[in-house]
Each structure stands twice: as C-alpha cells, then as structure tokens.
Amino acid sequence: MKNLLLVAYLDIRESLRSKWFYVYAFVFGGLMGLFFISGITDSVVMGFTGLSRLLLVFMQVTIIILPIFILITTVKSISGDRESNILEYMLSFPISLKEYYWGKFMGRFVTVFFPVIVALLIGVAWGLVKGGELPWAMVGLYSALILSLCLVFLGIAFFISTLVKSHDVGLGLSFAVWILLLAFIDVALIGLMMQNRISDGVIITVAMLNPLEAFRIGAIALFDPELTVIGPVAYYLLDTLGRKMLMLYAVFYPIALGGVFALLGYTLFRKKDLL
Amino acid sequence: MQDPRVVVEVNRVRKRFMGATVLDDVSLQISLGDRVAMMGPNGAGKTTLVRCMLGFYHTDEGSIRVAGHDPVAERVEVLRHVGFIPQLPPPVKLTVGELLHFVERSSGTSAESIARKAGEMELDVAKHSQKPFFKLSGGMKQKLLIAIALARKSRLLIFDEPTASLDPRAREHFYELLQSIDYEHAAIYITHRAEELAGLVNREITMDLGKVVVDERI
C-alpha cells in the first residue's frame, strides 16, 4: 500500500515535468479561453443558458480530444518505459506488481483528470462572475461524466500497453480504438439502420456499448431533456430507461468498462513476461 | 532442506522467445562467497538468464530459486536480497532525488548511505539531486546505479556489464569498492573483459547458444 502511493506520487511528479502534460493542460485551458473570447457565455441571455451552452460545447470538444490524449500519452509512457528498460530497473526493487500497476494507474488518473476538471470549473467560475446562476446539477453530472471518461480510456490504455509489447503497435492500436469508437461505430450503425435488416434493439444495444455514446447521451440529456438532437437511439433509451437510469448508465457503465479493461491489463501484466 | 548458503539455484531451465530457444536446459548453483564472471558471445543468453533470476521472465521449463524463493511468484521476497545494475543505464525521468526516494521507500536503503557510496566514487549526489537522472552523463549514471546497488547490502549482486561507460579512473574506484564489500554475498558480473575482473572473481561461467559451456573455479 505504501509503495502504491509512492509509485503514484512519483508518476505524478514525472508527469508534471513532462511536455505532454503542458500541452494537455494548455489545450483544455486554451479551449476555455477561446470560449470566453468568442463570447459563448455572453450570447443572447446571460445566465443559465449562456453558461450551460459553454459547458455543453466544452463537453463536445472533450469527447473528441480527451480519449486520444489519454490513450496516446499513457501507452507512450508505459510501453516507452518498457522499451527503454526503465521498467526493468524500477521493477528490480522489492515492489509488488500490484502496487506498481495500480500506483501507475492512480498517478495517471490524477494527471489526466485534473486539468480537464479545473478547466471546467474555471468556465463555471467565469460564468458566475459574469452574473449567471450556477447550474449545480449540470456541473455535478459533467464532472462525473469526465471522471468516467478518464477511467474508461485509462483502462483501455493500460490494457493495450500490457497486451502489446511494441511501442509503435501500441500507438497504432490506440488510434484505431479511438477512431472506431468516435466515428466508425456510428457510421456503421447508420448504414445498418438504413438497410433495415437488423432489428432496432440490436443497433441500440451496440450503440449503448460504446462508452463514447454513453458520454454523449449523458452530456446532452440534461441540456435537452427530450434528446431530440441525438436522434432515435437516445430517444429510445430515454423512453425505455427513464432519465435517471439513463444518467446513471452514462456515468457508471464507462467506469465499469474501464475497470474490466484495467483488470484484464493487470492479469496480463502478471501472467506474461514483464519485458 | 537445501544448503542455506545457496543463493541462486537454477534447475534445468528452458526459455523460448517466439520459437527460438534462448536458454537451453540451464542448471547452476551460486552460493554465498561465489563471485562469478559470466561470459559468452553476444546473444548467448546471459541477460536473459539474469532476467529470469529477477523474475522478469516466466521460464518455459525448469525452476529457479533465489534466496529460497520463486522470483516470479515471490518477487518481493527475492528482490529484497538482490542488487541489480542493468546493461545500459535506463533513461529514468525521475530526478536523482526522487530516484533515491523511491529506492529508500521501496527497499529501505537510506538515501544517505547511497550518497556516501557515491561519494566514494567522486559523485556528489546532493549537487545533482534536482536533475533528472537521464540528464546525468553516462558515467555519472553508472556510478549512481552502482552506489545504489552496493548501498543495499544485498546478498546477491548482479551486474550486467557495469563498467561499460566508466572512465579508467572510475573503473578503478569501482573495483576498489567491490573489493571492500565487507559482508557475505554472492555476485554475478556479466562481462566481455574477463581480465579486468582478475583477482575479483573466483568462478567463471561461460554461456553459448543458451547453454552453460564452462563452469569452473579459478
């Protein structure tokens, strides 16, 4: 346990010195800055609508860049450590694989989660200064959604890093996963839907299994209670699950999925050669 | 039970990588007091054998015990007793201070004792403690790794070509330090320059094509 915290602490220290972290923090911070400049918060009616529109746009950008950032930097750092023999040296000290793996996971989580959540809170603070009202439920839900998005992609990234030894293959695989979840699934589903050969139930289930879809639905459900923007899938879900269940699903399904991948990664880490 | 002086016991170990047999029925025993020069051409399997002892690789056949424990299943127990220096200094991104903190917390070796050892090799740890380890010069890295390994007072020391990037003077210091180790231990030095270790080692193991071809006392 003490070594778990040690590994996490040192990983955080290391990240705080690395270039990717600054790029990452800068992207999310800069995004907020851009929103302020472009005046999203000021548009038409200030207050609830202005601030919540800002948050929604923020979430829409987050859904695209957060996953790829997490995947690339995590896979790069973990398989990079292995390829450059850093892992060999660090693991030549009496420290259990459990403490090392989960310590790394924890450290990574802190460094990917905080810049995004801080950017979100800065946006909220700015909106309040401008005289808006604090949309409590929205801020709470969005924080939870960002947390679950971080966890699911960290889980996938750790799984990829332990599954694939080579750095380059790991990065390629990360990219493939990202594109697949972000676009291909939707495109394929729309194609199937148009052909009308597969039942709606199957299509909706497949859509629901995509953690990015869960995030998307969760992010918009509060803003647009009827979910008209997203279309039939979300509408159907809302109809069958109800709003509360839908939000619970959007938050907890990705967390569970990330947990499963992280555990699979851990099993591989213990069962396969470490180097 | 087995002789308590035996530190490493390798029993008919086989290891394959992608179909190629890298360790082929290797057996050997190393006891306290043994100082082994391990030699052999590039690709003979020296590093692989050592990595099996450290629990990095799962063996395909046979068994390994280090300090009486299985290196994979009981890695913490095993690594408590082992000091290791890799073939190339890894480009660790932690600062020197953080690295020492890691060593101190994980293995219980105080940072001061490491700094003292480093001082004996004319490396001033305090001066560099804020620097990332990978930014030290090749020789400084090597010295620090040596200082860490020696300060841990391990029962088994494993050096994979430790003097590769040391200047002649540092090499002298290193050998002096090795000679001054005053507790009972076993050591494995992987080397391509056996003559340098003359007087320091008392046993020679030569590997070739994954087999032990020579194992004799000298």
Ligand SMILES: Nc1ncnc2c1ncn2[C@@H]1O[C@H](COP(=O)(O)OP(=O)(O)OP(=O)(O)O)[C@@H](O)[C@H]1O
């Ligand atoms: N992780 C690995 N995956 C696949 N093959 C490997 C791996 N590690 C080592 N090998 C192969 O095993 C063989 C033995 O390698 P090893 O590093 O043990 O040699 P060595 O005796 O240490 O050589 P050197 O003197 O060059 O350091 C080589 O053919 C190498 O390519």
Ligand SMILES: [Mg+2]
């Ligand atoms: Mg080698």
